[in-house]
Amino acid sequence: xxxxxxxxxxAQFGERILETSDAFGDHEVRVAVKDWVDVARCMKDxxxxxxxxxxxxxxxxxxERQAARFxxxxxxxxxxxxxxxxxxxxxxxxxxxxxxxxIWAGANWAEREVWDMFGIKFKDHxxxxxxxxxxxxxxxxxRKDYPxxxxxxxxxxxxxxxxxxxxxxxxxxxxxxARIDWESxxxxxxxxxxxxxxxxxxxxxTLSDSEAAEQIQAxxxxxxxxxxxxxxxxxxxxxxxx
Amino acid sequence: xxxLKVLNGGGEVAVTTRLSDLLQWARKWSLFxxxxxxxxxxxxxxxTAAPRYDIARFGAEAPRFSPRQSDVLxxxxxxxxxxxxxxxxxxxxxxxxxxxxxxxxxxxxxxxYDNYTTIPGVDKVIPVDVYIPGCPPRPEAxxxxxxxxxxxxxxxxxxxxxxxxxxxxxxxxxRTVKGKS
Numbered sequence: 001x002x003x004x005x006x007x008x009x010x011a012q013f014g015e016r017i018l019e020t021s022d023a024f025g026d027h028e029v030r031v032a033v034k035d036w037v038d039v040a041r042c043m044k045d046x047x048x049x050x051x052x053x054x055x056x057x058x059x060x061x062x063x064e065r066q067a068a069r070f071x072x073x074x075x076x077x078x079x080x081x082x083x084x085x086x087x088x089x090x091x092x093x094x095x096x097x098x099x100x101x102x103i104w105a106g107a108n109w110a111e112r113e114v115w116d117m118f119g120i121k122f123k124d125h126x127x128x129x130x131x132x133x134x135x136x137x138x139x140x141x142x143r144k145d146y147p148x149x150x151x152x153x154x155x156x157x158x159x160x161x162x163x164x165x166x167x168x169x170x171x172x173x174x175x176x177x178a179r180i181d182w183e184s185x186x187x188x189x190x191x192x193x194x195x196x197x198x199x200x201x202x203x204x205x206t207l208s209d210s211e212a213a214e215q216i217q218a219x220x221x222x223x224x225x226x227x228x229x230x231x232x233x234x235x236x237x238x239x240x241x242x
Numbered sequence: 243x244x245x246l247k248v249l250n251g252g253g254e255v256a257v258t259t260r261l262s263d264l265l266q267w268a269r270k271w272s273l274f275x276x277x278x279x280x281x282x283x284x285x286x287x288x289x290t291a292a293p294r295y296d297i298a299r300f301g302a303e304a305p306r307f308s309p310r311q312s313d314v315l316x317x318x319x320x321x322x323x324x325x326x327x328x329x330x331x332x333x334x335x336x337x338x339x340x341x342x343x344x345x346x347x348x349x350x351x352x353x354x355y356d357n358y359t360t361i362p363g364v365d366k367v368i369p370v371d372v373y374i375p376g377c378p379p380r381p382e383a384x385x386x387x388x389x390x391x392x393x394x395x396x397x398x399x400x401x402x403x404x405x406x407x408x409x410x411x412x413x414x415x416x417r418t419v420k421g422k423s
Contacts, residue, residue, distance in 0.1 A: 134324050141358045151358050155326040157366040 002027035002083045008048055013039065028086040036072075036089050037098035043076060043085075044103050051085070053077040054104035057111060059091075059118040063144045068092045070120055074100065091120055099125040117142035262398070269313070269339065270392040273302040276312035276336070278329060281319025283346035286378040295381040300388050309335040314391070317364045320348040320355060326367050333368040341395070343387055344370045347377045350404075365402070373404045382408075 019030040043051035055075040068090035077084045099122040100107035111122045112131035119140035249256045306312040347353040350373040352362030374387045
């Protein structure tokens with residue numbers, strides 16, 4: 001059913017459809033940012049496609065990608081013929097795709113959420129404000145370079161030394177993911193979530209902040225070394241093949 | 243109620259105690275509550291407030307949706323950073339003496355929300371008297387918390403306390419209920 005949509009778009013836009021895929025039955029087309037609004041409007045207005053149901057618009061951050069850091073995806077469906085399709089475009093940091101809020105009213109808040117979480121602005125949007133976070137918030141938390149443990153409290157936290165809590169509440173309350181010993185967790189030795197609970201039950205000792213940082217750094221370095229080794233292996237293979 | 247002395251002489255009966263004890267006794271049995279319910283723990287709070295568990299037995303059933311008329315602030319559920327100023331302001335509007343109960347793991351320590359959205363425990367913003375662990379806590383734990391709070395009020399004790407865990411007797415045969423006797 002959705003293949004018909006892809007064919008129709010190919011007929012309409014030709015070379016402007018950069019790429020198509022149908023992994024696991026999910027049909028997807030990729031377009032350039034400049035064609036973003038045109039393709040969406042065609043989907044909505046075309047007598048054959050009639051994509052009248054806006055499902056979602058969101059973004060994905062690929063910080064390692066040099067050319068265009070973000071993918072913005074639009075998922076939609078036709079209530080007339082049941083077709084479902086996803087449109088994707090690659091956006092540079094600071095680049096502004098056109099707004100779709102004039103086509104589907106539902107895109108208004110979805111685009112505000114993308115601005116809030118990823119810092120992608122949409123050109124000609126009627127109300128480009130944060131939607132979930134507060135105006136005082138600095139940065140965009142779903143960017144992968146946003147520090148995982150960085151909170152920005154609106155009220156300064158109380159600092160009173162007489163607060164004494166029993167485990168599992170205390171200094172390491174909550175689930176400090178950075179302090180979890182992922183190596184042993186992955187090896188199946190440790191399923192505890194909270195370090196304090198782990199210590200209480202004698203499962204393992206708690207990692208201090210500096211130890212956790214060292215471990216994370218070591219893991220990053222090991223992964224980079226492994227990837228470099230794999231890359232050099234591949235190039236040597238290619239060289240011998242030719 | 244503190245130390246009670248019954249004096250019986252010539253058919254006339256008089257009871258003596260300390261005025262502060264009497265006052266605390268009156269306070270602990272008429273706790274007007276302000277339910278600050280933000281998340282799923284609210285369901286368990288409703289169960290506790292409903293007739294089956296019936297917090298009316300403790301004189302704590304009357305909700306006052308004005309902080310100026312309430313004695314206990316029940317913080318029930320996750321407190322996001324955005325709600326921090328709100329809960330702080332409501333607490334500031336309450337008249338003394340006032341108490342705060344952190345209901346559930348999120349209100350006590352942030353729960354599994356260890357990220358930019360959530361305050362890791364409402365005690366980062368306002369002082370808490372009783373913490374109730376659980377995700378969500380059972381109504382029995384909530385009633386335990388209420389009784390602990392009553393004891394604290396009677397003893398005029400403001401030190402924070404966590405509701406201790408209890409073993410369910412039928413699931414741990416041969417063992418008695420741990421915690422307070």
